[in-house]
Amino acid sequence: xxxxxxxxxxxxxxxxxxxxxxxxxxxxxxxxxxxxxxxxxxxxxxxxxxxxxxxxxxxxxxxxxxxxxxxxxxxxxxxxxxxxxxxxxxxxxxxxxxxxxxxxxxxxxxxxxxxxxxxxxxxxxxxxxxxxxxxxxxxxxxxxxxxxxxxxxxxxxxxxxxxxxxxxxxxxxxxxxxxxxxxxxxxxxxxxxxxxxxxxxxxxxxxxxxxxxxxxxxxxxxxxxxxxxxxxxxxxxxxxxxxxxxxxxxxxxxxxxxxxxxxxxxxxxxxxxxxxxxxxxxxxxxxxxxxxxxxxxxxxxxxxxxxxxxxxxxxxxxxxxxxxxxxxxxxxxxxxxxxxxxxxxxxxxxxxxxxxxxxxxxxxxxxxxxxxxxxxx
Amino acid sequence: xxxxxxxxxxxxxxxxxxxxxxxxxxxxxxxxxxxxxxxxxxxxxxxxxxxxxxxxxxxxxxxxxxxxxxxxxxxxxxxxxxxxxxxxxxxxxxxxxxxxxxxxxxxxxxxxxxxxxxxxxxxxxxxxxxxxxxxxxxxxxxxxxxxxxxxxxxxxxxxxxxxxxxxxxxxxxxxxxxxxxxxxxxxxxxxxxxxxxxxxxxxxxxxxxxxxxxxxxxxxxxxxxxxxxxxxxxxxxxxxxxxxxxxxxxxxxxxxxxxxxxxxxxxxxxxxxxxxxxxxxxxxxxxxxxxxxxxxxxxxxxxxxxxxxxxxxxxxxxxxxxxxxxxxxxxxxxxxxxxxxxxxxxxxxxxxxxxxxxxxxxxxxxxxxxxxxxxxxxxxxxx
Ligand SMILES: Cc1cc2nc3c(=O)[nH]c(=O)nc-3n(C[C@H](O)[C@H](O)[C@H](O)COP(=O)(O)OP(=O)(O)OC[C@H]3O[C@@H](n4cnc5c(N)ncnc54)[C@H](O)[C@@H]3O)c2cc1C
Ligand SMILES: Cc1cc2nc3c(=O)[nH]c(=O)nc-3n(C[C@H](O)[C@H](O)[C@H](O)COP(=O)(O)OP(=O)(O)OC[C@H]3O[C@@H](n4cnc5c(N)ncnc54)[C@H](O)[C@@H]3O)c2cc1C
Numbered sequence: 001x002x003x004x005x006x007x008x009x010x011x012x013x014x015x016x017x018x019x020x021x022x023x024x025x026x027x028x029x030x031x032x033x034x035x036x037x038x039x040x041x042x043x044x045x046x047x048x049x050x051x052x053x054x055x056x057x058x059x060x061x062x063x064x065x066x067x068x069x070x071x072x073x074x075x076x077x078x079x080x081x082x083x084x085x086x087x088x089x090x091x092x093x094x095x096x097x098x099x100x101x102x103x104x105x106x107x108x109x110x111x112x113x114x115x116x117x118x119x120x121x122x123x124x125x126x127x128x129x130x131x132x133x134x135x136x137x138x139x140x141x142x143x144x145x146x147x148x149x150x151x152x153x154x155x156x157x158x159x160x161x162x163x164x165x166x167x168x169x170x171x172x173x174x175x176x177x178x179x180x181x182x183x184x185x186x187x188x189x190x191x192x193x194x195x196x197x198x199x200x201x202x203x204x205x206x207x208x209x210x211x212x213x214x215x216x217x218x219x220x221x222x223x224x225x226x227x228x229x230x231x232x233x234x235x236x237x238x239x240x241x242x243x244x245x246x247x248x249x250x251x252x253x254x255x256x257x258x259x260x261x262x263x264x265x266x267x268x269x270x271x272x273x274x275x276x277x278x279x280x281x282x283x284x285x286x287x288x289x290x291x292x293x294x295x296x297x298x299x300x301x302x303x304x305x306x307x308x309x310x311x312x313x314x315x316x317x318x319x320x321x322x323x324x325x326x327x328x329x330x331x332x333x334x335x336x337x338x339x340x341x342x343x344x345x346x347x348x349x350x351x352x353x354x355x356x357x358x359x360x361x362x363x364x365x366x367x368x369x370x371x372x373x374x375x376x377x
Numbered sequence: 378x379x380x381x382x383x384x385x386x387x388x389x390x391x392x393x394x395x396x397x398x399x400x401x402x403x404x405x406x407x408x409x410x411x412x413x414x415x416x417x418x419x420x421x422x423x424x425x426x427x428x429x430x431x432x433x434x435x436x437x438x439x440x441x442x443x444x445x446x447x448x449x450x451x452x453x454x455x456x457x458x459x460x461x462x463x464x465x466x467x468x469x470x471x472x473x474x475x476x477x478x479x480x481x482x483x484x485x486x487x488x489x490x491x492x493x494x495x496x497x498x499x500x501x502x503x504x505x506x507x508x509x510x511x512x513x514x515x516x517x518x519x520x521x522x523x524x525x526x527x528x529x530x531x532x533x534x535x536x537x538x539x540x541x542x543x544x545x546x547x548x549x550x551x552x553x554x555x556x557x558x559x560x561x562x563x564x565x566x567x568x569x570x571x572x573x574x575x576x577x578x579x580x581x582x583x584x585x586x587x588x589x590x591x592x593x594x595x596x597x598x599x600x601x602x603x604x605x606x607x608x609x610x611x612x613x614x615x616x617x618x619x620x621x622x623x624x625x626x627x628x629x630x631x632x633x634x635x636x637x638x639x640x641x642x643x644x645x646x647x648x649x650x651x652x653x654x655x656x657x658x659x660x661x662x663x664x665x666x667x668x669x670x671x672x673x674x675x676x677x678x679x680x681x682x683x684x685x686x687x688x689x690x691x692x693x694x695x696x697x698x699x700x701x702x703x704x705x706x707x708x709x710x711x712x713x714x715x716x717x718x719x720x721x722x723x724x725x726x727x728x729x730x731x732x733x734x735x736x737x738x739x740x741x742x743x744x745x746x747x748x749x750x751x752x753x754x755x756x757x758x759x760x
Binding site: 122125126127128129132151152196197198199200206266267268269275277278325329332333336337339340341342343347350351354355357358359362363364367 | 506507508511530574577647656704711712715716718720721726729730733738746
């Protein structure tokens with residue numbers, strides 16, 4: 001799948017991370033956010049939305065370039081810099097659903113890093129059950145007036161444009177009464193709540209968003225009126241695939257650092273990797289990591305061909321996210337007391353990777369989807 | 378056979394839990410965030426007689442035994458295991474109880490119970506953890522003193538304690554397991570440098586430090602037990618204190634279940650409480666079952682210690698299984714909270730971070746499996 005030009009790109013992006021990201025991660029973790037400037041630098045170097053056609057500021061690259069960026073960020077312990085969310089989860093909504101005018105207005109700035117994106121579905125009272133969203137948008141002349149609250153929104157503080165899932169139908173309209181509305185940074189009545197303190201992804205600005213009589217122009221509706229739920233469903237395949245990509249890359253990175261550690265650390269006069277129990281543990285992990293990789297690569301290939309993979313991607317999101325957490329657990333253990341110290345990257349990976357079975361649809365929600373598709377529920 | 382919970386332990390259990398809820402909760406987030414040792418809470422716990430509950434009455438303690446000690450630890454950990462580690466302010470002094478002289482017991486144990494002093498047990502070194510017989514710290518005899526040199530790593534209470542019990546080499550030329558002794562070292566002696574380790578994943582209210590000893594002079598009468606017998610004494614020590622760590626695991630797991638079982642009844646998804654879904658119910662069932670298993674094992678191991686019949690296999694099983702259970706249960710509890718499980722506002726993420734240490738310290742779970750396997754094989758030895 002990956003060709004030579006992909007490899008060259010990967011190496012270039014690695015060098016970029018070594019220079020612009022990794023040395024600063026610790027500070028950003030302490031600050032709870034990454035600076036805007038790193039987004040600009042990424043954009044200028046062509047690492048944001050590389051898949052966008054050139055007329056919108058991208059380089060018309062295939063999906064594999066997006067995969068490479070997500071993988072390398074994850075391996076570098078920089079999942080908090082949620083460029084993949086911006087490039088491959090939110091920007092595709094604008095590209096697929098936007099009018100020509102909207103696309104010309106926003107997409108070039110997304111590619112340059114001047115405009116950072118977020119998508120706001122989750123509310124304090126509903127996460128898994130998207131059809132229960134309550135944030136309301138009412139039409140008032142040439143405006144939408146939005147009232148409600150969102151929570152756990154990635155890039156929530158930095159975002160210049162948020163795609164907000166709103167109820168435009170009657171309160172009991174369920175999945176049939178939702179629409180997607182773009183809210184820009186300076187929209188009146190749009191405020192940011194707390195940058196939520198959390199167990200991991202400390203440098204990620206996961207935030208609350210508050211809409212209080214927030215007014216946005218009527219033309220900020222994205223896609224069909226009342227079609228929001230279905231638009232979301234159409235795009236979740238790629239979102240979940242990207243989550244699986246991150247989890248897989250993290251698992252690979254953890255395995256590698258742990259094999260390295262376990263071969264170097266000695267106890268009772270030999271490397272701890274050489275105790276049969278530990279060797280078998282590592283073999284089990286390596287096997288699971290390989291299984292994940294084989295499954296994931298097939299899905300990436302099929303996704304490139306535009307196939308409908310909802311069942312398989314849901315399985316992969318659930319299984320790979322859980323697998324990466326199993327790997328994290330064994331890897332911390334193999335590090336002994338050092339694994340419990342932030343000074344060792346494995347400790348942060350353990351905290352960071354725990355969110356993957358939760359966001360982009362929980363493991364249980366993935367199982368609900370698969371169960372329905374298998375005709376079980 | 379009698380599984381009845383004695384009335385006095387029932388009361389103790391309730392009192393300890395109430396104390397923890399009242400005293401820990403207000404400072405819990407602050408201690409976790411700022412890696413702050415809860416000195417006032419520790420003092421108060423001493424006043425209540427919770428600290429060193431195993432210390433016999435003749436030495437100023439409650440004389441309640443190790444099972445009681447485990448139960449207090451369990452209840453503390455149910456609320457906040459990091460703060461609950463104030464129970465370890467006597468850590469190391471169990472050596473004195475098990476092998477110390479009458480003078481040593483009189484000198485140290487009462488002051489622990491009353492909250493005048495804090496102890497630490499310094500065994501691990503940068504290059505020797507599981508393989509504790511691989512340590513290098515040496516104490517060389519010089520007249521009526523030992524001169525101590527070496528480095529210790531990951532020492533609980535290391536930067537706040539008044540005394541260490543140090544595991545060191547005194548007989549360098551003896552066979553591997555007969556080289557060691559345990560020494561009581563005044564933590565304020567010249568030549569000691571202590572560096573608090575910042576940035577732990579969890580139990581951040583507990584103090585952990587790196588210690589270096591440079592020509593530290595220790596009076597010979599500070600030897601605990603027999604010179605050269607330190608390794609065997611240390612094993613007895615671990616087999617005793619593992620019951621406390623097992624109690625931490627049971628308590629943390631119980632606390633995580635407490636939270637999850639409440640949360641799933643309050644949170645509605647798809648128009649009904651989360652608790653209505655079978656997938657959720659069965660998880661709670663599995664969590665509760667494992668906790669009960671861990672608890673029975675732990676209580677029995679602690680009870681054995683109180684009978685004066687330390688059972689190394691049982692202590693190791695309890696510590697290993699309770700630790701693993703705590704991690705497993707905390708993970709499920711976090712998941713049941715969805716996105717809320719991941720943010721600091723909800724305690725369950727702290728339980729998740731705290732839990733993992735239980736499989737690492739006081740002997741990794743692999744160290745415990747080594748012990749168990751050895752004994753199991755011995756039990757089935759031919760002839
Ligand atoms: C760091 C982070 C970043 C995030 N980023 C974003 C973002 O950018 N945009 C956004 O919109 N959201 C985001 N989220 C929110 C995330 O998608 C939700 O937290 C997630 O979908 C779960 O929703 P919830 O938290 O409301 O949990 P709930 O839906 O309340 O679920 C609680 C638990 O119940 C389980 N459950 C739910 N329904 C069932 C059922 N029928 N049967 C059995 N079990 C069930 C769930 O799996 C979970 O374990 C983020 C969350 C985090 C933590
Ligand atoms: C927060 C904290 C508090 C602590 N408090 C104290 C304290 O108060 N006093 C003290 O002395 N120490 C303390 N420790 C140290 C702790 O006891 C050690 O970290 C632990 O014993 C493991 O040693 P290690 O870190 O050197 O790991 P290692 O011994 O290097 O082990 C690394 C990995 O190899 C495995 N392993 C080692 N040998 C074998 C084998 N033969 N077979 C199979 N697997 C094996 C281990 O289980 C582990 O998974 C503390 C540690 C921490 C993190």
